Amino acid sequence: MNKTLETYLIQKVKDTGITTIPGHWPDFKSEKEIDEYFSQAEMLFKYAKKKKEEKGEMVIKSIALKNFKNHKDLSINFNDRHTVIYGDNGAGKTSIGEAITWCLTGANLFGTENVTNRMITIGEDEMSVTLIVEKDGKEYEIIRSKKKSEMEITINGIKSTQMDIYTQFIQDKDIFFSVFNPLYFTNLAPRDAKTILYKVLPEVSNEEVFKALPPEITEILKKNGFNNPNTFIEKQREILKDWEEGLLKSEGNIEILRQILNAKIPEMKTFDETQLKALESQLLELQKNQNIEIEKELAVLKEQYKKPPIEKPQLKDTSILQKAREELLQEYKQVQQQIKNLKPQCITCNKCGNKIDVTAKEKQLLLTKQQEIKEKGTKIAAELKAVIEENEKAKNEFEEKVKKYRKALEIKIKRLESALNANKNKEQIKQIMQQIEKLRSEEKETIIHNENVKALLRQKEEAKKKLKEVEEDIKVAKQKINEVKTLIEYAKTFNAKKLELEAAEINKYLSRVSLQLWKIVQSTGEIKDDFKILYDGKEFNILSYSERIKAGLEIANLIMGLTNIKFPIFVDNAESITSYSLPNTQIIEARVKEGITKLEIKNKRIDLLTV
Structure with missing residues (x-):
């Protein structure tokens, strides 16, 4: 099936709501085939939902065979x-x-179709079978005949088609054969058997499940937009993950805030300026007779040496580009996680067996988005690199200018220092200046210390406010996490109840056959396909002939019970089973009786169930 038909099929499923055969569609070749398939499915579902008073029962009143196999002319x-x-x-x-x-x-x-030539009596070129059937209280004559190469079907004398028979009497070929021939269903491959059962199994609506649940669960699920259980659980798990990640982050933040609040803050320091001012006054007196101008000029030069009067370059701000790059990186990781979390939701063609991932388009969109983010990130990285290189170049040029400037000052400073006149107070002045420098350093350290203490006090005050906010965030997160977990548990309860209701509807028609169509995944609570059908705990492919018949009769009873459609049942080699439960429909048995070359027909009354 090509992509166009896959898209058309998915849309058809959404439009009709027919999803009772997930993952096992035929290998459609055209939209027309899909339309015909859904048309027949809708017809069957409508038929199966008829009111109970409408029996939907077919009874074969008589049959007449002409040149059919070894029967030249036989009526029963x-x-x-x-x-x-x-x-x-x-x-x-x-x-x-x-x-x-x-x-x-x-x-x-x-x-098996196209068998007509094997049915006709050897040596004959004409064959016919006439059935008189009763359907919903009305009798019909159905004739299928072959005259040479021509095939003809009539219903009550009116020329008809195979589709007319399906429409009026059978509705669905597989369902008819599963009821009429008990060995038909038990000989099917599990995949084909599953497809047939999915056609008739009851679809328990959400409202039916809600009625069976406690009112508080129903109310909360409806209030939170509950529709599809698996989709709902998946969405709530994503919400839960976000809240748990937020809680983890908040708990980390609160630990940091508590460390700030519990940290010891040093006491403020004081600086006594008395000694510093006295030394500064003494220094001024000693310098009066010195070459003050040279000292001043020398001081200016030294200050200029420390702080060259060269304008620093205006470096370009890289924070915006860095922030943009970081945001793109986070977005890239989010998309990458979405791709990783995207679970394939596959449907499989009934004929070719190929799996069709209905999430492929969404995944491709995410991959495209991821590539776009990557390209943007590459562009921004290039821009950021260019700006950094430009800033580095400006810094290097500035440092080179400073280096040249200081080299020139060094020559001037050496010249002025040499020009200073030696005097008797020089050593004393030097000592006083050293003391002043030391005191000024202490004063500076005190100022810096006190500024740091003030900053720590402000930080602690801000931490108190922030702590209350984070504690409230944690409280809300824990509440939301509990609410989401409750929703997930309620959705799991919904799934369990739905399976319970479906199983109850199925099991009332079964005795020794056990049927499992779905299972609940313990880790997630979601419903997954899990088809198993057993008879007395054994798989159908290892059953004895008699067990196959008995199992097929139970399946026939199940199908008739679920669809309210009753077909006759033909039990071939009935002597191979000594007893069985008779379904509430017409039974035709074929039994071996030694020495009877001409068929004997015995009609008898039976109770509804005889063992």
Whole structure:
């Protein structure tokens, strides 16, 4: 199936709501085939939902065979409830069942079509089977005949088609054969058996499940937009993850804030200026007779040496680009996580077996978005690199200018220092200046210390306010986490109740057959496909012949119970089973009776259930 048809199929599923055969669609070749398939499915569902008073029961009243296998001319009248056909091996008992299926579907007992030429009596070129059936209280005559190469179907004498028979009497070929021939279903591959069951199994609505749940669960789920259980659980898990990540971050922040609040802050220091001012006055007196001008000039030069009068370059701000790059990186990681978390939701073609990932388009969009983010990030990284290089160049040029400037000052400073006149107070002045420098350093340290203490006090005050906010955030996060976890548990409860209701509807028609269609994944609470069908704990492919018949009868009873459609059941080789529960429908048995070359027909009354 190509992508266009896949898209059309998905839209058809959304439009019709028919999702009872997930993952096992036929390998459609055109939109017309899809439309016809859904048309038949809708017809079947509507038929299955008829009111209980409308029986939807078909009874075969009689059959007439001409040149069908070894029956040249045979007529049989059937009892409405139970008819037994006796005959020796090769007497043509099985042919009666095949004549019925051929007349109604053009196929043999196991649904194989294009078998007409194998059904006709050897040496003959004409063949016909006439059925008188009763459907919903009305009798119909159905004739399928072959005259040379021509095939003809009539209903009450009116020329008809196979589709007319399906529409009026059968509705669905697989369902008909699963009821009529108990061995049909038990010989199917699990995948095909599953497809048939999905057609008839009850779809328990959300409202039906809500009615079976406690009112508080129903109210909360509805209030939170509950629709599809698995989608709801998946969404709530994403919300839960966000809240848990937020809580983890807040708990980390609160630990940092508590460390700030518990940290010891040093005491403020004081500086006594008395000694410094006295030394500064003494220094001034000693310098009066000195070459003050030279000293001043020298001081200016030294200050200029420390702080060259060269304008610092205006470096370009890189924070915006860095922030943009960081935001793109975070966005890239988020998209990457979305891709990682995107779980394939596959449907599988019924014929080719290929899996169709309905999330592929979403994944491709995410990959495209990821590539766009990557390209933006590359561009911004290049811009950031260029700005950094430009700033580095400006800094290097500035430092080179400063270096040249200081080199020139060094020559002037050396010249002035040499020019200073030696005097008797020079050593004393030097000592006083050293003391002043030391005191000024202490004063500066005190100022810096006190500024740091003030900053720590402000930080502690801000931490107190922030702590209350974070504590409130944690309280809200824990509350939300509990609420989301409750929603997830309620959704799991919904899933469990839905499976319970569906199982109850199914199991009331079954005895020794056990059927499992879905399971709840313990880790997530989601419902997943898990098809298992057993008879007395054994898989169908290892059952004995008699067990296959009994299992097929239970499946037939299940299908009729769920669809309210009743077809006759043909039990071939019925002597192989000594007892069985008889479904509430017409039963036709074929039994071996030694020495009987001509079929014996026995019609008898039976109770609804006989073991």
